Structure formats: C-alpha cells, structure tokens
Amino acid sequence: MSTNLKLAIAAVLLLAVSVWVWADSLSRGDRFQRGRKLLPNLALDEVSTIVITEGGETTTLRRGADGFTVAEVHDYPAKNETVNRFLRDLLDVGLEKEVGTGADLARELELEPPTDTTIDVTLRNAAGQDMVRLRLGKTFTDGAGRYLQRLDRENAPIYLTSAGVFLSTTADEFLDKEIVDEPPSKVVRVEGVDFVLAAAEEGATPSLTRVPAGKKEKTSETARLRSLLDRLTFDRVYLADDPEVRDLAFERRLRVFLDDETSYTLSAASRDDRSFLEIRGDHAIGQVMITLETPEDELREKAAQLTRAEQIGQFNEFHSSWVYEIPRATADKLALTERDLVE
Secondary structure, three states: OOHHHHHHHHHHHHHHHHHHHHHHHHHHHHOOOOOOEOOOOOOHHHOOEEEEEEOOEEEEEEEEOOEEEEHHHOOEEEOHHHHHHHHHHHHOOEEEEEEEOOHHHHHHOOOOOOOOOOEEEEEEOOOOOEEEEEEEEEEOOOOOOEEEEEOOOOOOOEEEEOOOOOOOOOHHHHEOOEEEOOOHHHEEEEEOOOOEEEOOOOOOOOEEOOOOOOOOEOHHHHHHHHOOOOOEEOOEEEEOOOOOOOOOOOEEEEEEEEOOOEEEEEEEEEEOOEEEEEEEEEEOOOOOOOOOOOOHHHHHHHHHHHHHHHHHHHHHHHHOOEEEEEOHHHHHHHOOOHHHHEO
C-alpha cells in the first residue's frame, strides 16, 4: 500500500471520528439532566416587560426609570420586592424529569387548552422581543412539582419541575400599596376636627391639649393617631377623575406634623361601607442661605432640608393624581374626635 493511500485512509478515519464526536456532543447536550434550571441563562436586567395571564386575567408589568409599573392600574408603581421575587422564583425553577409531548398529554396536564389555574408567562426585552414564553399547567398529585412547557420553542417537551411553583399573578398582588411610612416617634403634633395633640416640650410625646374637667386622655386612642402615618397603605387605587370617585365629597380630617418641619394633610370621604383618602404633604422649610463660612455640619443639615422639601414636592406631584380606598382600621382613625380621645 502506497504512502499516499495510507494517508488518505487515515484522513477519512479522522474525519469520521470527528463527525461522531461532534454528533455525540450534540446528543449529550440535548439529553435531559435532572435538576437543571429551566432558565439558566436568563438576563434579568434585560427584562423590560412581564405579561402574566391566569384564568383569563392578565397583568402587565413595564419597567420604567423608577422601577416597574402595573399597566392595568393606569401604570401605578409596582412593588419592586414583589417583582424581584417573581423573577427570582422563575430563575429557581428546576426540572425533575421530561414527561413527553403531544396534544393528549398537554390536555391531561392542563397545558392546552388552558384552564382557570393555568399560568402563562412572557418576558420581553426593551425592543419588545420575546425572551421567554412558558406555560405552567397542572400541579403534581402530591404538590411536589408542576408541569410546564416552553411556548417559544417548536415541539418543546413538557417537564415536571423539581418543586412546586407558586407565582404572584394578579395586578393587586404587585401594586406598591404603601402611601407613606413615618414612625410615631417623628410625630410632634396632630390637628383633628376638634382636638389637638401637642408636645408639652421638645422631645416629649404629643398629648391631648384640652381635656374636659373630670376626664382624662385615652392614651390608647391618641397612640392610634400618632401611628396613622406608620406604613399607611391602601386597598385599591383610582385616578382622581375616575367616575368611581370623582364625585366624592372629601373633608379634611387630620394634619400630622413631623419633627423635620414637614406635615401631611389627610382628607376622607365615604360611600356605603367604603372609605376613601386624599393626601398631600407640606413643608415649612424656608429659603436656605449658604455662605463660604457656613460650617460643614450646618451645610449637611441644610442639604437634608432641601432634599426633604424636594421629596414633599415629588410626593404631591404624584399623589395629587390618585384617590385611595383605605382599610376600615385606617378610616376609623380618621373618624376620631375629641369625644373618642377621653374617658
């Protein structure tokens, strides 16, 4: 056998081996591996829109300059913690096994057609392109896993997850329901419809200033008033010109003053068994004078005052557009009068 022939045969054999190795690597890459993550390469920073559908109800979250908003509630801010938890929960989904494909199997596992408990999730980037589309179907019998399928891949297999998958899906779950959060320790004065709570001296706890003869302050109730701004939240939110709320007659109920020369005025209205709130902030921070001789600690104090004044302005710019339906416990605090504060 000539040398050239031997070299030609060797070259053919090497090519055949290379092709086999390449094909085998592809096969191993496609082979299911128990415990692998569903979305191992998802770039969370690129997610611009999240669309979630369950039981015919859709929630759309859009990323803006200050975080995500809820499109179905007039783009009211979403709670970033809830959005981040939703995305982390998706990243944490592990796969237990590949179940199969086919219309009959999809129907049995409540993937196609969708049922009231089927969840569709779509993640899009800033260009509006789909990054991920998936569907969650039936929960495994003992609740240890859930069936799912990628909708953005042709003939994608159905998988069983390694653990239960429980996702927030409704607009209400994603709303940032905190209006303001100021601890009672910052409250220096409360003005109600017929009473005033004020501190006898700087640093003292505000108390009822006018107690009728033979009566004493009901400290449990005045404590409720001082805590009014502590994690003040709402149940539902409406645009101020929404037909549901635009004809409500709001009355000023309370003004709460804080130790940083700011205050919040709360006005309330009611209809049937429902209570509503409008809120605005104010500040008594005047013109801030700074010179070359101003001490550094005073500069920091004045900078903090200017920042706080700006925050109040931003607060009013945002909240003036909204009316809040509030919990009964909050409405009861706003309804307190002098008669309720003594015993």
